[in-house]
Amino acid sequence: MSWDIKNLKNWKVGDHPPGALIPTGGNAVEYKTGGWRSEKPRWIEEKCTHCMICWVFCPDTSIEVKESKMLGIDYDHCKGCGICAAECPSDAIEMEEEEK
Amino acid sequence: MSKTVALTGNLACAHAMRQINPDVVAAYPITPQTTIVEEFSTFVANGQVDTEYVTVESEHSAMSACVGASAAGSRVITATSSQGLALMWEILYIASALRLPIVMHNVNRTLAGPINIHCDHQDSMGARDSGWIQIHCENAQEAYDTTIQAIRIAEDSRVSLPVLVCLDGFIISHAIDRLDMLDDPEVKKFVGEFEPRVTMLDPEEPITVGPFDGLHGQFFEFRRAQELATLGSLPVIEEVGKEYGAVSGRPYGLIEEYKLDDAEIAILVLGSTAGTTRVVVDDLRADGVKAGLLKIRSFRPFPIKQITDALSGVKAVAVLDRSLSPGAIGAPVFQEVRSALYDSESRVPIINFIYGLGGRDVSMAHLKEAFDVLSDIVKTGQVKQTINYLGLRE
Amino acid sequence: MASLRELSKKKDYLTGGHRLCAGCGHSIAVRQVLLASEDPVVVGCATGCLEVSTTIYPYTAWKCSYIHNAFENVAATISGVESAYQALKRRGKVDKELKFVAFGGDGGTYDIGLQSLSGALERGHNMLYVCLDNGAYMNTGIQRSSATPKGAWTTTTPVGSVRPGKPRKRKDLTAICADHNIPYVAQASISHWKDLHAKAAKALQADGPAFLNILSPCPRGWRHPSDQTVKMAKLGVQTGFWPLYEVENGVWKVTVKVREPKPVAEWFKLQGRFKHLFAPGNEALLADLQGDVDSQLERILARCESTQE
Known part of the structure; x- marks a missing residue:
């Protein structure tokens, strides 16, 4: 189910689900961690062989994939750790300075 | 219909558990509680219940497994005493904070040291602020009756809290007493089918139980809501006691x-x-x-x-x-x-x-x-x- | 064995938006383990980095049902969940096939959770326990655990004028779990995803309890750059520090043979927690640590030989 958490900081006693239960799954996608980055991975599509190595090693589930094809990088959640660039066998991802 | 029997307090509790036939019992032996789980395990061994009986390696794990089983959406009972309750202490607070309707017997025994196996209430007094409803029994009859009522109190949607049923070690637990038992179908009807507030076993409706209240700081509101539920159980305890009286002829109050x-x-x-x-x-x-x-x-x-x-x-x-x-x-x-x-x-x-x-x-x-x-x-x-x-x- | 391309079509149980550090090994491990499940999973977490970072109320990064209880009891907790499942299945209230997976760090598993784990393994629940071993209590700020390698700096085994880091060897938890005689036990590394995937699949299909010990580097605690996490795990395997093996129904088998292990110093020198080992005067300690790695490997190989079918 979807769970509307707008204005949660102002919720009062009794507004929260009993026991602090989170009545949904995976809503952390609504929380953006992209702002943590100091470096940003840049995907060089023409070099990419779609081997999925970056995908299997991404700690933030931030390699966008569909039908076994890489589509790009989810900058809303990518923290810029650089593992994808370090592990890519085709040098298809490069780290560059994050824009201010 | 009921029948008069002669049983120790512990066996009276075990028979109440048999009649309730909970989904899960996770328990660990400790004097003077042991004969409850011993007797219950014979009911399991003889197929008189089809409860999943988890023979854990400590009381800490007993309460931990009860929390898991209850959060998963099953009806759960356990029993302990003294050092066992003390070892559970950390998880007692979690069980109540998660609003899990676990029912537990505490066969009252003092806390060491020096180590002593006999009755006093220091163990359950230690659980005083743990957020558990705590009901004390006078004799085997009350221990039996309260076990059955505790299920209804714990699971009431206005409450949704764990209940500790206290009976004095040896004095009640081991003395043979005369008591009236309800028939099995009457107990089954009184406790009803468990309709869990939460279940972790439906993959279509995932939930997260026990999140971290680290950064947004809602803890105070959760604790107050829990306190309100505890206070809200007062009329529920009375209602259930009255309804039980109508069935058994033995009404109960606060x-x-x-x-x-x-x-x-x-x-x-x-x-x-x-x-x-x-x-x-x-x-x-x-x-x-x-x-x-x-x-x-x-x-x-x-x-x-x-x-x-x-x-x-x-x-x-x-x-x-x-x-x-x-x-x-x-x-x-x-x-x-x-x-x-x-x-x-x-x-x-x-x-x-x-x-x-x-x-x-x-x-x-x-x-x-x-x-x-x-x-x-x-x-x-x-x-x-x-x-x-x-x-x-x- | 599915290819990565095939695997990438499967459901990822962990979303982005969790608050683990950049380059954390834990979420890589979790994703790799859960990708191996053919059935929906139910997850339990011990208190630790993974727990606090993935379920910060009101957000959860878990797409499956999840429970956190306390630090030392995730094995008992998930065993309770599994017991409820067995009971409700028997009573016809649940019909779906589900898998039950517990995650704990090395502190929550080797140390404070060992009793709970041992009890659950002995009882025979249908569950997989995964230890994410980064060799210290990272969540509380890099304190030593019984998984911390000898010689490592931690905040409770600091490098001082008379003590060069942790004075004691690690506990061999994988062997301890194997000696519970459960259907499946294995040691894996996030760097060797194919090996890890195969092990997780076997563990999840085992009839009874299974245990996986996964090397999961921590950039903060190990003192290495965040992009080196997978490389650190790989070198841990290539130096023989973290042999990849499995124990299937009592039969020990090395799954990734390292023909000529690199000197463990090559691994140590890339991590700030071992920096002091390379200061003059610590040559004997470094040699001693190499000896420990060699003898561990010998022990494992001996058990592989003695249990061969």
Whole structure:
């Protein structure tokens, strides 16, 4: 189910689900961690062989994939750790300075 | 329909568990609770229940497994005593905070040291602030009846909290008592099918149980909501006790008054000592002394109004505590009762008798002694000593 | 064995938006383990980095049902969940096939959770316990655990004028779990995803309890750059520090043979927690640590030989 958490900081006693239960799954996608980055991975599509190595090693589930094809990088959640660039066998991802 | 049987308190509890036939029992042996889980495991072994019985390696894991099983959406019962309850302490708070309707027997035994296996209430008093509903039983009949009621109280949607059913170690747990049992179908009907508030077993509706309240800081609101549910259980305990009375002929409330209507002096006590006190009250009444008894059944939540109302006419009260709180102003039950009476109009004189620690016997003579002190207070209008010890060699 | 391309079509149970550090090994491990499940999973977490970072109320990064209870009891907790499942299945209230997976760090598993784990393994629940071993209590700020390698700096085994880091060897938890005689036990590394995937699949299909011990580097605690996490795990395997093996129904087998293990110093020198080992005067300690790695490997190989079918 979807769970509307707008204005949660102002919720009062009794507004929260009993026991602090989170009545949904995976809503952390609504929380953006992209702002943590100091470096940003840049995907060089023409070099990419779609081997999925970056995908299997991404700690933030931030390699966008569909039908076994890489589509790009989810900058809303990518923290810029650089593992994808370090592990890519085709040098298809490069780290560059994050824009201010 | 019911039948009269002779059973120890522990076996009475085990039979109540058999009739409830919970989904999961996770338990660990400890004196004097052990015979509950032993007896229950024979019911499992003989197919009299189809409960998943988890033979954990400690009480900490017993309560941990109960939390998991309850959060998964199953009806869960366990039992413990003393050091076992103490070992569960950390998880007791989590079970109540997660609002899980687990039912647990605590067969009251003191806490070491020195290690001692006999009755007092120090173990359950340690769980006083854990957020569990705590009901004390006077005898095997009450232990049996309360087990069945506890399921309904815990699972009531207004409550959704764990319930601790306390019975005095050895005195109730191991003494053979005469009691009436409901028929199996009556119990089944009374407790009903469990309709869980939460389940972790539906992959289409995932939930997260026990998140981290680290950064947004809602803890205060959660705790207050939990407190409101605890207070909200007061009428539920009464309703369930009344409904149980309609089925069994044995109605229950939050407290029980005995010859209190016109009493001048009264003893307030929890558990099996209420039975002994009742006999002493009768003896004193025969001598023309207006003595009475107030038994507290629900210690958590603490029924303040019922207690102050019940004591409104008396001239002196003694609270008997089977526990000790070193360095405090008297023992836990005394503290609460005195605090409750502070706001009452009569502000009746109140004293504390600490008794029975580590299984020290409390005799009728001891209770008579306590009533004599109260008579003296009424006569002289003076409290000579607020905190007293019954049966202590000093 | 599915290819990565095939695997990438499967459901990821962990979303982005969790608050683990950049380059954390734990979420890589979790994703790789859960990708191996053919059935929906139910997850339990011990208190630790993974727990606090993935379920910060009101957010959860878990797409499956999840429970956190306390630090030392995730094995008991998930065993309770699994017991409820067995009971409700028997009573016809649940019909779906589900898998039950517990995650704990090395502190929550080797140390404070060992009793709970041992009890659950002995009882025979249908569950997989995954230890994410980063060799210290990272969540509380890099304190030593019984998984911390000898010689490592931690905040409770600091490098001082008379003590060069942790004085004691690691506990061999994988062997301890194997000696519970459960259907499946294995040691894996996030760097060797194919090996890890195969092990997780076997563990999840085992009839009874299974245990996986996964090397999961921590950039903060190990003192290495965040992009080196997978490389650190790989070198841990290539130096023989973290042999990849499995124990299937009592039969020990090395799953990734390292023909000529690199000197363990090559692994140590890339991590700040071992920096002091390379200061003059610590040559003997470094040699001693190499000896420990060699003898561990010998022990494992001996058990592989003695249990061969």
